[in-house]
Amino acid sequence: MKIMHLVLSALYSSSRNPKKDLIRIEPSQASYLSRRWLDHILNDYVTTADRLFIHHEPIVHKINQLESYIQEHRQEDDYYMAWMPQSLYGYKDAVFLVVCQNDDGIVYVKNIIPSPHWKPEQIESIELKKTLEIAYKHIDMKYFYESDLRFKLAWSTWWLNV
Numbered sequence: 001m002k003i004m005h006l007v008l009s010a011l012y013s014s015s016r017n018p019k020k021d022l023i024r025i026e027p028s029q030a031s032y033l034s035r036r037w038l039d040h041i042l043n044d045y046v047t048t049a050d051r052l053f054i055h056h057e058p059i060v061h062k063i064n065q066l067e068s069y070i071q072e073h074r075q076e077d078d079y080y081m082a083w084m085p086q087s088l089y090g091y092k093d094a095v096f097l098v099v100c101q102n103d104d105g106i107v108y109v110k111n112i113i114p115s116p117h118w119k120p121e122q123i124e125s126i127e128l129k130k131t132l133e134i135a136y137k138h139i140d141m142k143y144f145y146e147s148d149l150r151f152k153l154a155w156s157t158w159w160l161n162v
Contacts (some may be wrong), residue, residue, distance in 0.1 A: 021086070030082075032100070041056050062111060066111060097130075099112075108139075
């Protein structure tokens, strides 16, 4: 399946069957897409003072982590997915990359990387969490939460805002 990497400018919604929004991809595709995102950050979002906008620094860090993970973890139980919810304009973009490991039927989320073009106004990240929970009966996000407090806090307090 071809992965779209257009600039996200549309609103997105989860499919009626959210599992269809998670597309399993090869490590090389995850690497290619993350490098494209890094290229966009460096070419489009670096200020004249050669500094990244503060909200892109975590994405750059996560892309570097992904590249290291891909190089070090070429095992059958490791896999990569692109979360590609439907755009209201009818196309699909990779909004997030998800790195998982399957161990005896338990899916461990290792990393989640947002597109540098994604904004919560387009689709809330909690929709990705819901999709993962629907797609996998036994999912463990402890490792991911330990490495990403922003998502942990956002997802744990999301229900308080409703």
